[in-house]
Amino acid sequence: MSSDYIHLNLFTMNSVEHVTTGNWRTPGDQSDRYTDADYWQEVARTAERGGFDGVFFADVRGIYDVYGGDRETAIENAIQTPSNDPAYLVPAMASVTDNLGFAVTKSTSYNHPYQLARELSTLDHLTDGRVAFNIVTSYLESAARNLGLGERMDHDDRYDRADEFMDVCYALWEDSWDDDAVVRDRESGVYTDPEKVRAIDFEGEFFDVPGPHGAEPSTQRTPVLYQAGSSDRGREFAADNAEAVFVSQLTEEGVRDYVEDMRDRAAAKGRDPDDLLFFPGIAPVVGETEEIARQKYETYAENVDTEATLALLSGFIDLDFSELDPDQKVEHIETDAIQGAINAFTKNDPDRDWTVEEVAEFAGLGSTSPVVVGSPEQVADELQHWYEDVGVDGFNIKEIVRQGTLRDFVDMVVPELRERGLVREGYEGETLRENLFEEEGRTRLADDHPARN
Amino acid sequence: MSSDYIHLNLFTMNSVEHVTTGNWRTPGDQSDRYTDADYWQEVARTAERGGFDGVFFADVRGIYDVYGGDRETAIENAIQTPSNDPAYLVPAMASVTDNLGFAVTKSTSYNHPYQLARELSTLDHLTDGRVAFNIVTSYLESAARNLGLGERMDHDDRYDRADEFMDVCYALWEDSWDDDAVVRDRESGVYTDPEKVRAIDFEGEFFDVPGPHGAEPSTQRTPVLYQAGSSDRGREFAADNAEAVFVSQLTEEGVRDYVEDMRDRAAAKGRDPDDLLFFPGIAPVVGETEEIARQKYETYAENVDTEATLALLSGFIDLDFSELDPDQKVEHIETDAIQGAINAFTKNDPDRDWTVEEVAEFAGLGSTSPVVVGSPEQVADELQHWYEDVGVDGFNIKEIVRQGTLRDFVDMVVPELRERGLVREGYEGETLRENLFEEEGRTRLADDHPARN
Numbered sequence: 037m038s039s040d041y042i043h044l045n046l047f048t049m050n051s052v053e054h055v056t057t058g059n060w061r062t063p064g065d066q067s068d069r070y071t072d073a074d075y076w077q078e079v080a081r082t083a084e085r086g087g088f089d090g091v092f093f094a095d096v097r098g099i100y101d102v103y104g105g106d107r108e109t110a111i112e113n114a115i116q117t118p119s120n121d122p123a124y125l126v127p128a129m130a131s132v133t134d135n136l137g138f139a140v141t142k143s144t145s146y147n148h149p150y151q152l153a154r155e156l157s158t159l160d161h162l163t164d165g166r167v168a169f170n171i172v173t174s175y176l177e178s179a180a181r182n183l184g185l186g187e188r189m190d191h192d193d194r195y196d197r198a199d200e201f202m203d204v205c206y207a208l209w210e211d212s213w214d215d216d217a218v219v220r221d222r223e224s225g226v227y228t229d230p231e232k233v234r235a236i237d238f239e240g241e242f243f244d245v246p247g248p249h250g251a252e253p254s255t256q257r258t259p260v261l262y263q264a265g266s267s268d269r270g271r272e273f274a275a276d277n278a279e280a281v282f283v284s285q286l287t288e289e290g291v292r293d294y295v296e297d298m299r300d301r302a303a304a305k306g307r308d309p310d311d312l313l314f315f316p317g318i319a320p321v322v323g324e325t326e327e328i329a330r331q332k333y334e335t336y337a338e339n340v341d342t343e344a345t346l347a348l349l350s351g352f353i354d355l356d357f358s359e360l361d362p363d364q365k366v367e368h369i370e371t372d373a374i375q376g377a378i379n380a381f382t383k384n385d386p387d388r389d390w391t392v393e394e395v396a397e398f399a400g401l402g403s404t405s406p407v408v409v410g411s412p413e414q415v416a417d418e419l420q421h422w423y424e425d426v427g428v429d430g431f432n433i434k435e436i437v438r439q440g441t442l443r444d445f446v447d448m449v450v451p452e453l454r455e456r457g458l459v460r461e462g463y464e465g466e467t468l469r470e471n472l473f474e475e476e477g478r479t480r481l482a483d484d485h486p487a488r489n
Numbered sequence: 490m491s492s493d494y495i496h497l498n499l500f501t502m503n504s505v506e507h508v509t510t511g512n513w514r515t516p517g518d519q520s521d522r523y524t525d526a527d528y529w530q531e532v533a534r535t536a537e538r539g540g541f542d543g544v545f546f547a548d549v550r551g552i553y554d555v556y557g558g559d560r561e562t563a564i565e566n567a568i569q570t571p572s573n574d575p576a577y578l579v580p581a582m583a584s585v586t587d588n589l590g591f592a593v594t595k596s597t598s599y600n601h602p603y604q605l606a607r608e609l610s611t612l613d614h615l616t617d618g619r620v621a622f623n624i625v626t627s628y629l630e631s632a633a634r635n636l637g638l639g640e641r642m643d644h645d646d647r648y649d650r651a652d653e654f655m656d657v658c659y660a661l662w663e664d665s666w667d668d669d670a671v672v673r674d675r676e677s678g679v680y681t682d683p684e685k686v687r688a689i690d691f692e693g694e695f696f697d698v699p700g701p702h703g704a705e706p707s708t709q710r711t712p713v714l715y716q717a718g719s720s721d722r723g724r725e726f727a728a729d730n731a732e733a734v735f736v737s738q739l740t741e742e743g744v745r746d747y748v749e750d751m752r753d754r755a756a757a758k759g760r761d762p763d764d765l766l767f768f769p770g771i772a773p774v775v776g777e778t779e780e781i782a783r784q785k786y787e788t789y790a791e792n793v794d795t796e797a798t799l800a801l802l803s804g805f806i807d808l809d810f811s812e813l814d815p816d817q818k819v820e821h822i823e824t825d826a827i828q829g830a831i832n833a834f835t836k837n838d839p840d841r842d843w844t845v846e847e848v849a850e851f852a853g854l855g856s857t858s859p860v861v862v863g864s865p866e867q868v869a870d871e872l873q874h875w876y877e878d879v880g881v882d883g884f885n886i887k888e889i890v891r892q893g894t895l896r897d898f899v900d901m902v903v904p905e906l907r908e909r910g911l912v913r914e915g916y917e918g919e920t921l922r923e924n925l926f927e928e929e930g931r932t933r934l935a936d937d938h939p940a941r942n
Contacts, residue, residue: 050611052680061675068673071614071707073584097604099703107683107701114680118671118705120611127581128615131526150635151550151599158503158573161524162581182603182698218571220521222514225794227505227567230560245635248560250552252571254524341678 038310040474042423042458043430044450045092045139046083046442047317051119054094055403056319056436057348058341060114065437071120073128079439080129083136086446087460089471090137090168091129092262092282092432093122097146098179100351103343104358107178110351113344123159130163137468139168139262145194146174146183149204150245156259157209157251165255165467165479170262171277173198176351195269200240202277206487207236208249209258218252228252258481260468275301275312276486280429280472283316284404288426291316295427307484313429313472316422317405319436322444326411333401333409336436340400342393349399362393405434412448419449420458491763493927495876495911496883497903498545498592499536499895500770504572507547508856509772509889510801511794513567518890524573526581532892533582536589539899540913542924543590543621544582545715545735545885546575550599551632553804556796557811560631563804566797576612583616590921592621592715598647599627599636602657603698609712610662610704618708618920618932623715624730626651629804648722653693655730659940660689661702662711671705681705711934713921728754728765729939733882733925736769737857741879744769748880760937766882766925769875770858772889775897779864786854786862789889793853795846802852815846858887865901872902873911 052060052067060067069075083091099117100110110117126138140159142152159167173194174180180188189197217232236247264282265274274281275298285294291314299309321336323329346357390398401407408418422428435441453459465476481487505513505520513520522528536544552570553563563570579591593612595605612620626647627633633641642650670685689700717735718727727734728751738747744767752762774789776782799810843851854860861871875881888894906912918929934940 058678060673060680061678071705073580073615077584097703099701107686111681111683111686112679117703118681120614120704121608124577124580124608124611124615127526127577127579128584131530131581131584146601146604148599148636155574155577158577161573162526162577178699182700183601184603184696220513225511225514226565227513228564228571230564233560233564243637246631247635248552250550250570251573252524 039313039429041460042419042453043313043315043472044086044088044459045090045315045430045432046079046088047092047094047432047434048079049094049116049119050122050125051116052114053116053344055348055405055434056340057113057115057344057400058339059336059437061339062335062437062440064440067114067438073125076125076129077132079442080133080136082439082442082446084133086442086450087454087463088136089430090139090166090468092139092170093125093141094170095119095122095141095172096176096179097143097174098176098182100176100347101178102354102356103347103350105356109343109347113341113347115344115348115351123155126159126167127162130166135166135463135466135471137166137168137260137471138163139170139260141170141172143172143174144198144201145185145189146179149201149243150208153205153208153249154251157249157254160254160256160259161251165469167256168260168262168280168468170264170282171198171202172264175354177354191267192269195273197242198273199276200242202487203240204236204238204243204245206258207238208245208247209253210481210487212236212247212249213253215253256467256469256479258487260472271298271301274298275305275307279311279469279481280313280315282432283314283428285316286404286406288422291422291426291428305486307486308482311473311482311485314427315430315432316428317402317432317434318419319402319405319407319434320415320441320445320449321407321409321436322412322415322448324411324448326414329409329411329414333407336401337397340397342396342400345396345400346392348403349396352404357392357396360392363391365389365391401436402434412452415449416452416456416458419453420456423458492766492882494913495872495906496766496768496925497539497541497912498543498768498883498885499532499541500545500547500885500887501532502547502569502572503575503578504569505567506569506797508770508801508858508887509793510566510568510797510853511792512789512890514792515788515890515893517893520567520891526578529578529582530585532895533586533589535892535895535899537586539903540907540916541589542883543592543619543921545592545623546578546594547623548572548575548594548625549629549632550596550627551629551635553629553800554631555807555809556800556803558809562796562800566794566800568797568801576608579612579620580615583619588619588916588919588924590619590621590713590924591616592623592713594623594625596625596627597651597654598638598642599632602654602696603661606658606661606702607704610702610707613707613709613712614704618922620709621713621715621733621921623717623735624651624655625717628807630807644720645722648726650695651726652729653695655940656693657689657691657696657698659711660691661698661700662706663934663940665689665700665702666706668706709920709922709932711940713925724751724754727751728758728760732764732922732934733766733768735885736767736881738769739857739859741875744875744879744881758939760939761935764926764935764938767880768883768885769881770855770885770887771872772855772858772860772887773868773894773898773902774860774862774889775865775868775901777864777901779867782862782864782867786860789854790850793850795849795853798849798853799845801856802849805857810845810849813845816844818842818844854889855887865905868902869905869909869911872906873909876911
């Protein structure tokens with residue numbers, strides 16, 4: 037890790053179910069309040085009380101209709117549908133917090149950079165610099181069909197477009213307005229010096245954007261950049277752009293290799309490798325004692341819906357699990373994502389062969405991330421191990437029940453981590469970038485980031 | 490009018506200057522706080538205190554670069570640039586109010602209906618039904634160049650696209666999910682009944698959208714629909730879609746003719762003509778006495794920037810005023826918009842011939858709307874006259890100084906109007922549609938609206 041303590045994001049979605057299944061049925065679960073601003077303001081206050089850097093909003097366009105070739109299972113189990121746009125939660129949540137950041141997922145395949153650059157500038161203004169852009173290229177065919185592409189672009193084309201998309205955004209955010217362009221001189225009547233606002237004259241394969249940017253520079257200018265590159269092309273993209281990376285590898289060895297590979301790639305591009313922060317996901321199940329935690333785990337595991345989980349995994353990896361025998365051994369399924377789940381699972385039980393159904397049961401709680409079950413001390417031990425021994429900078433906390441998972445974590449695990457000096461007591465600054473990089477005044481992208489050259 | 494009292498919207502923009510020029514220089518003016526959530530929350534509280542139905546956010550994409558063929562004048566005078574996205578203000582403002590509505594301007598030329606339908610559903614959920622969609626087709630060439638169209642579509646093509654855009658939105662909002670689709674049955678594990686969520690299978694000239702809608706039905710389903718159709722094609726569009734119309738005619742006769750024509754068109758389409766509400770804009774300058782009001786007016790008029798006003802008008806009507814002699818008489822300029830301003834002006838002084846410069850001086854305060862100057866009683870008299878004798882349902886209050894114009898109006902004119910029984914003391918309902926139509930329980934589009942057939 038390159039951080040002095042563990043950084044925390046809540047990993048959530050503006051929907052009923054995100055990466056777990058069936059636990060909206062758990063008594064007291066409030067997933068159905070996702071449409072209420074009050075709900076999200078409570079979440080924001082709790083996360084800030086726990087010293088979290090931010091709330092990370094996943095998002096998806098389209099519906100999980102790969103499983104069985106229809107959308108019935110996804111709809112019935114509220115698998116990421118219904119869902120609302122996450123970006124509109126930010127202004128409501130920011131208005132009841134002072135330091136908490138907000139990472140919003142937006143797709144470079146289904147937005148236009150001139151439009152999205154303005155939206156993110158708006159959010160960065162309204163939050164005084166507490167916004168991150170989680171850059172995704174989108175994977176569901178059903179999104180493409182609804183958004184006018186007919187069919188999804190292939191993986192590499194999506195990344196080509198994403199590269200150009202970011203070049204347009206960087207030019208608008210970093211180059212179009214000088215820091216001192218806005219002068220607000222009541223005497224001379226000059227609000228903005230037009231000499232200090234420039235066209236960007238971008239002409240590319242996907243976009244022609246003359247500019248200039250319509251928004252004046254916001255606090256961070258470019259929002260903090262999150263990405264989750266996993267393929268070779270995705271890793272190159274992350275090494276070019278990301279400041280924080282969501283790690284989907286699950287074994288210690290896999291994470292170590294990934295971190296090392298990504299730091300090498302960033303260095304090869306002339307960036308300080310420590311300017312990349314690494315966040316694996318975990319789903320914590322914590323109780324006052326180990327026994328209470330185990331009881332919670334049993335309840336949660338019982339509520340998992342196996343078919344719903346398979347519908348979710350089918351969407352992730354574009355493979356229809358309904359066509360497979362539930363008792364089929366997963367070692368024969370050759371995909372990275374499901375292999376990740378297997379690796380995580382078999383880490384504790386290397387000699388067992390897992391079936392499709394068993395993996396679905398496991399993935400129904402943590403999706404493709406480890407589920408950590410135990411007392412506050414035990415959960416803290418596990419996080420400390422990954423932080424100190426594996427070298428991650430922090431964690432994306434996945435929710436199994438809402439708001440229980442977050443509250444349990446903040447009320448039980450965070451105090452234990454604070455006692456160990458592993459979670460912040462206060463924030464370094466007012467912007468997300470300052471807090472992520474533990475450096476007051478570091479509101480802007482690093483000088484060696486490609487956007488600034 | 491078809492209303493029992495006067496309805497009020499604040500007409501504003503997420504920018505420094507909206508439809509006036511130069512008055513960001515007035516001492517105490519807070520236009521430069523447009524980037525602050527606090528500023529907008531103050532505005533929201535004041536408007537709700539004044540019984541306003543809503544805050545109407547204008548918006549524009551592109552830059553006013555018609556005047557002189559460059560953007561210098563617009564940039565220097567902050568003419569609608571810089572500006573931020575207005576929709577993100579809504580969640581922050583809604584969280585400090587209970588009844589105030591929010592009309593957001595979005596362009597059917599530069600959005601995709603599958604995307605925008607979800608965004609507006611999200612806002613309607615978060616505000617519990619307090620959102621309106623001000624439908625525009627966009628007029629600045631510079632927006633088209635930045636957003637991938639190369640050049641602006643012509644006027645009628647823009648409306649063809651808008652027609653189809655709304656058809657897609659209506660199908661998503663009204664037809665895709667049954668009212669009882671979301672069952673949240675913890676026992677059976679069914680969150681949504683998939684039989685009650687339908688594809689829309691829309692195939693058109695501009696859009697193919699299979700659906701279904703990704704969002705569950707929000708409080709109003711379809712947000713309240715605002716429009717400002719002025720051309721014949723625009724009026725037809727408004728008669729098909731709008732529930733509230735922003736009137737840009739300025740003489741009493743012009744407004745009467747417009748209202749009558751629009752009600753006829755709506756009736757011809759099978760709609761109840763009273764389901765169209767009419768809102769002209771006014772710029773109120775009010776003081777405790779007429780003399781104080783006149784003094785304020787003098788200050789504001791002095792701050793107007795003539796060249797900036799011409800840059801604004803040039804963008805509105807796509808005519809480069811820099812090529813005209815400032816002393817040229819405007820009667821020879823044949824365009825509707827400028828003629829509106831002239832009509833309004835000459836109403837008080839019919840024998841005078843106005844020059845380009847004189848119109849610019851006038852339009853710098855109210856843009857193309859009347860400026861009403863006087864004591865609270867005098868301003869109330871004028872509004873009462875337009876409401877009772879001309880037949881409008883209310884007004885879009887245009888700001889000259891911020892937040893002064895709004896606060897003066899709410900603190901001085903609203904109490905006078907309330908004494909006359911002309912402005913509400915409380916709200917009829919919790920949704921914008923209930924309040925606009927003065928009918929508790931009327932949260933949905935009328936049954937005879939084309940969207941529901």
